[in-house]
Amino acid sequence: MKKTNYKIFIICLVFLAAAFSACEKNNGYNTDPVSKDTAKPETVTNLKVDNFNGGAYITYDLPNSDNILYVLAKYNIRENVARETKSSYYTDTIKVEGFAEAQEYEVTLYTVTRANVVSDPVTVKVNPKTPVYQLVRPSIAISADFGGVNVKTFNPLKKEIGVILIAYDDVTRDMEVQDQHFTRLDTVDYSIRGYKTDARDFGVYITDQWGNVSDTLNVKLSPLYEELLDKSKFSPFTLASDSPPYDGNWIVSRLWDGNNGEPGWHTGSSGKAPFVATFNIGNTYKLSRFIMWQRPDSWAYGHGNPRDFSLWGSNSASPRDAQLPVSAAAGTVIGDWVNLGNYNFPPPPSGMPVPGNSADNEFVKAGVNFNVPFNAPSVKFLRLSVTRTWSAGSFAHVLEMSFYGKPE
The missing domain is CATH 2.60.40.10 (Immunoglobulins)
Structure with missing residues (x-):
């Protein structure tokens, strides 16, 4: 596909539905005649223009007639590409937008009656600011x-x-x-x-x-x-400030057992944020990203699934324990540990209440990617620190995590 064509191709794909919608929808204006008054309407008068980035607002005075249904604006946003905009009789302003350049354009306005009779044209110049x-x-x-x-x-x-x-x-x-x-x-x-x-x-x-x-x-x-870190080399590195497990099945090693289902890592039910798990990743890596799988289905966007969390790391031979804060900027150093990054689990893609939305559940089940900042140091040990869950409760849980990076 030639360079001159691929942009046109992608734009056509992305905006085809929108273009059809703009051409076919009546935007609430019934185009069937609703009046027997077929007299040609007067034009709008006293035109004023307020330009903005990529468009303009045009205000006007309407003819004194109860038969006016809407005002129609016709204009080209770039060569051979025309648009139309309508504005109800109940307002004195019409918005024209989508212009490709910061230059002068001509907009033609018409008043249209309830019998679909169109007035003579009135032309106005607009000068949109930089799109x-x-x-x-x-x-x-x-x-x-x-x-x-x-x-x-x-x-x-x-x-x-x-x-x-x-x-x-x-x-x-x-x-x-x-x-x-x-x-x-x-x-x-x-x-x-x-x-x-x-x-x-x-x-x-x-x-x-x-x-x-x-x-x-x-x-x-x-x-x-980058490579996927070898989980067979991972091992628990329990510290005194780590959160105790829920039971003998929901332990920290479940974070890398290769199973995206239950059980996973789950802290006790009477803890307090941050909820922390510490482990050894086997070798020193400059991490690039990681994937987190949270509990789906009835637990999606609820229960102990992390909403806000941090990743801490250390490259010490045997890092000492440190009480991690609920909040700290990336790059903060506490003892042998450095904050590699702070993260927010993405909100439900559907924007709908949860749990119960199938699309949101599938999003959770697929796992979510998070980038490790490029300037983060290389590490051999990690601490997952959950600072807030979706239920804001007294425990946290994660089913699985995978890490990517470059070995040092």
Whole structure:
């Protein structure tokens, strides 16, 4: 697929449903005639424009007629791409958006009656400010990461954007879309993995919900080596401040027994946060990421499943015990232990109440990836410290964890 085509292809896929919706939905305006008054309506008057990033608000005075149903705006957001926006009779403002550039555009307004009779056109000039996708583009940064690349960018207005990663494909011998990350968050920081360590061409560009596409930041990078840590080399390293187990089955070694089902690690029922488990990972590693499997089904997003937690590490030959705090910044050193990172388990993807949602349950059952900060030190011992569970109760539990990194 040629470079000139892959952007069009991905935009078509992502925004096809939205385009159909925009063309087919009537947005609450019944287009069937509801009036026998077929007189042509007067136009809107006293037009005023308030520009914003990628669009503008146009205010106006409506004709003095009870037969007006809505105001229609027609405009091009880029060459050969037209949009329409409607605004109810009950408001004096219409929003036009999706413009590809910060430049002058012409918008044509019509009043439409309840009999679907359209007025003469009235034209107004708008000058939208820099569109959000262009505002975000200069902040893109892409760097080598373990098993892939890391992408960062800043979305100061917290508007919907798409961060699109492309990479050279050995089969097609062309740049192909590898990942699409859609978000409204102001800070974007994520990794795409699954690559060998050989040098490869990567690129990132920004798109928006109207199919506008920025230029591409192109780089050549060599992903860093990572491997799945050998769990057969893990062993408990119990310290006095560790949380006692629930019973003889739910012990710390269940965290790496290769079984994502029950039993797992489970602390006693009368403890107090943080709930801590300590273990030896066998060799010294610079960790890149880990996967956590929490208890699913009726326990998903509830019970003792971690909501907020930290990972502490040590590379001492035999690290001494230390009482871990409920809260500490990444990089904090307490005795032989350093805070490798603080984590929040993602909220239910469905946004619905839990437990009981099947999609949320499947998300939990699949395991969740968490990155270890790139600047975190190499370690041989780990402490999982759960600072808050989804039930905010007096115990915590995790079924399984897998760790990735580079041996030192």
